[in-house]
Amino acid sequence: MTVGGWRPARVVETVPATPSARILRLAVADWPGSLAGQHVDVRLTAEDGYQAVRSYSLGSYGSGETIELGVDEIPDGEVSPYLVRDVLPGDELEVKGPLGGYFVWQPGGVAPVQFIAGGSGVVPLMAMVRAATDAGAAASARLLYSTRRPENAIYREELSDGAGDRGVAVSWAYTRAAPAGWDGQVGRLDDERLREAVWPPSSAPIVYVCGPTGFVEHVADALVRLGHPPARIRTERFGGA
Amino acid sequence: MAVISRGFGARRRESDPRLPPGQYLTEDFPVLSAGPTPRIDLSEWRFDLRTESGEGASWSWDEFMDLPIEDVHTDIHCVTRWSKLGTSWRGVSLDTLVDAVETEASYAMAHSYGGYTTNIPLEDLLGGRAWVAFEFEGEPLDPEHGGPARLLVPHLYFWKSAKWVRGLTLMDDDEPGFWEQNGYNMHGDPWTEERYW
Ligand SMILES: Cc1cc2nc3c(=O)[nH]c(=O)nc-3n(C[C@H](O)[C@H](O)[C@H](O)COP(=O)(O)OP(=O)(O)OC[C@H]3O[C@@H](n4cnc5c(N)ncnc54)[C@H](O)[C@@H]3O)c2cc1C
Numbered sequence: 001m002t003v004g005g006w007r008p009a010r011v012v013e014t015v016p017a018t019p020s021a022r023i024l025r026l027a028v029a030d031w032p033g034s035l036a037g038q039h040v041d042v043r044l045t046a047e048d049g050y051q052a053v054r055s056y057s058l059g060s061y062g063s064g065e066t067i068e069l070g071v072d073e074i075p076d077g078e079v080s081p082y083l084v085r086d087v088l089p090g091d092e093l094e095v096k097g098p099l100g101g102y103f104v105w106q107p108g109g110v111a112p113v114q115f116i117a118g119g120s121g122v123v124p125l126m127a128m129v130r131a132a133t134d135a136g137a138a139a140s141a142r143l144l145y146s147t148r149r150p151e152n153a154i155y156r157e158e159l160s161d162g163a164g165d166r167g168v169a170v171s172w173a174y175t176r177a178a179p180a181g182w183d184g185q186v187g188r189l190d191d192e193r194l195r196e197a198v199w200p201p202s203s204a205p206i207v208y209v210c211g212p213t214g215f216v217e218h219v220a221d222a223l224v225r226l227g228h229p230p231a232r233i234r235t236e237r238f239g240g241a
Numbered sequence: 242m243a244v245i246s247r248g249f250g251a252r253r254r255e256s257d258p259r260l261p262p263g264q265y266l267t268e269d270f271p272v273l274s275a276g277p278t279p280r281i282d283l284s285e286w287r288f289d290l291r292t293e294s295g296e297g298a299s300w301s302w303d304e305f306m307d308l309p310i311e312d313v314h315t316d317i318h319c320v321t322r323w324s325k326l327g328t329s330w331r332g333v334s335l336d337t338l339v340d341a342v343e344t345e346a347s348y349a350m351a352h353s354y355g356g357y358t359t360n361i362p363l364e365d366l367l368g369g370r371a372w373v374a375f376e377f378e379g380e381p382l383d384p385e386h387g388g389p390a391r392l393l394v395p396h397l398y399f400w401k402s403a404k405w406v407r408g409l410t411l412m413d414d415d416e417p418g419f420w421e422q423n424g425y426n427m428h429g430d431p432w433t434e435e436r437y438w
Contacts, residue, residue: 008244041322045243046250053263053322078252078265092244099437101423102275213272217385220277230277230355239271239321 006043006094007031011087012066017154021072021120022084028065028095036061036131037104037124037208037236040097042069044079054079057124057210057236058098059155061131067095070154072120074240103208103236104128107135111206111232112199115143115168116189116219118211119152121238125210126155129168138168144197146173146189146215171197191222201227210236259316260324261431267323270386275419278385279355279405286389288373289408290338298341299408302389305373308333313372315395317402318431330393332374335366338409346411350418351392354405359418360427361394361401363411370396373406398429398436 009026017023039057060068073084087093105113105128113132115125122145132141147153150172159170173193178186185193199205207228209219216237223233254265283302290298300308313330349366351359365371374393375382382388387404394401400420421427426435 006243043243044246044249046253047245048250049243050250050253050256051243051263052249052253052265055321078254081252082246082249086248087246091247093246093249094244099424102420217272217278224277230279233276235274235276237271237273239323240269 004032004096006096009067009093009095011089011091011093013089014087017070018072018152018156020084020152021070021154023059023154024069024071024083024087026067026069026093026095028067031065031067032098033063034058034061034067034098035104035106036127038098038100038127039124040067040069040095040099042079042083043094043096044082045094052079055099056083057127059123059126061127070120070123070126072154103210103234105131105208107131107137109206111204112140112142113137114199114205114207115141116198116207116209117143117145118215118219119147119238120154121209121211121215121236122154123210124236125208126158128208129159133167138166141168142171142197142199143168144171144173144189144194146175146211148176149174150177150179173197189219189222191226194219194222195226198223198226201229205232207233208236209233211238212240213237214240257326259326261318262434264318264322264324264431267325270325271319271321271323272385273319273321273400274404275357276355279353280384281354281389281405283389287407288338288390290342291408291410292342292344293346293411293413294343296342298338305333305390308337311372313374313393313395315393317395317399320398320400320425320429320436324431329378330372330374331376332372332390332393334369335371335373336369338373339363339367339411342411344411346413348412348415350410350412350416351401351403351406352408352410353403354407357403357405357419359401359403360416360421361397362415362428365394365397365401365428366409370394396430398426398431400425401429
């Protein structure tokens with residue numbers, strides 16, 4: 001895997017996703033394509049040459065010259081508020097990638113697969129959900145998605161609609177407030193909720209966990225406690241608490 | 242020529258000459274690893290050193306604590322672009338450990354509880370440049386930061402500072418470790434931005 005240098009990327013579309021997050025579609029000439037789960041480094045350059053770089057996962061996968069990012073605003077942040085509020089179609093930035101050869105899903109395995117997302121951690125898992133659906137492997141894939149409130153879920157509509165015969169089964173968890181009529185608990189994912197919503201250790205799933213560091217630590221620890229072998233748990237930590 | 246991003250820069254972070262290119266300053270301590278955090282009991286912990294000829298040395302936790310312990314004050318730089326300045330650690334110098342064996346090797350592979358590996362040229366581990374650290378800011382090292390003990394090679398990107406380290410294998414020839422097989426540079430010097438292949 002050779003990454004290569006910085007490539008110019010033009011913003012072609014910005015789609016509001018939640019009150020604090022936005023989906024950005026970027027056109028990248030000669031984009032080499034990516035595996036589901038990979039990320040890019042995004043580089044921003046100010047008029048005076050000042051630069052900042054952050055990593056963002058790809059919600060898209062495969063070939064094609066348009067890539068998709070899903071960015072959630074960290075209120076005190078330097079880069080995410082710019083990407084979520086300021087950037088407009090036609091603006092330019094740079095990307096390097098695709099990056100990461102480990103937190104990826106590719107069709108072909110026999111084991112069931114479990115995706116567990118916290119907040120914007122759903123972005124690379126969305127690429128995997130899409131890839132599993134396209135590959136006809138959705139029946140053996142599940143997603144558990146934890147957000148503060150229903151309206152904070154990036155890709156909420158696509159995930160809610162997809163759960164038909166062809167799509168990946170989605171379970172939701174809410175840490176602050178649930179939708180009307182919700183009969184489950186509200187709060188941090190606990191062992192019981194994980195046991196309910198996740199393929200059991202006896203079916204030997206491979207588990208992908210992604211989100212803020214604190215979320216990933218908490219979920220990965222709980223999975224090990226529930227009997228999932230550490231070697232079958234792949235994590236990607238986005239930073240922060 | 243870099244592409245200018247219209248309107249970017251209003252919230253810029255302060256820059257600092259102690260930061261390698263492309264790094265930004267963080268005050269907290271981010272965690273990045275490939276899987277769950279291993280929990281290792283001190284009574285079971287061991288550090289094993291194997292040479293290229295198969296000879297070895299091994300320390301239990303208590304034996305390790307009897308080795309000379311050094312205070313280390315240093316900056317650290319993660320390939321995901323955060324840097325932390327002026328961190329304080331305590332640990333055993335790799336010079337002390339490698340002195341216990343006979344070796345002509347040029348490279349080392351660090352092995353961790355949990356299966357992580359990373360390769361480092363031996364010259365980057367010797368000469369007072371690397372430690373097995375077990376204290377951070379005066380406290381025992383947290384499991385999520387690699388406790389009970391991690392490698393500390395502060396002049397290389399931090400993925401080389403293997404968490405939950407359990408030993409080193411010395412080698413004549415370089416071989417890629419875990420992230421190195423997954424797209425990261427074989428060496429990892431932050432000042433020349435040796436991030437990826
Ligand atoms: C491999 C990888 C993939 C990522 N993918 C995505 C993605 O798809 N979508 C996305 O929105 N973000 C993603 N991130 C996080 C992203 O790179 C930035 O860290 C985040 O946008 C904050 O950047 P900032 O410049 O706005 O804040 P900064 O100015 O860097 O930091 C401001 C403060 O926010 C804290 N902080 C940083 N990141 C987070 C976080 N994720 N949660 C809570 N607090 C944080 C910092 O510790 C700091 O105190 C990913 C990170 C990694 C390592």
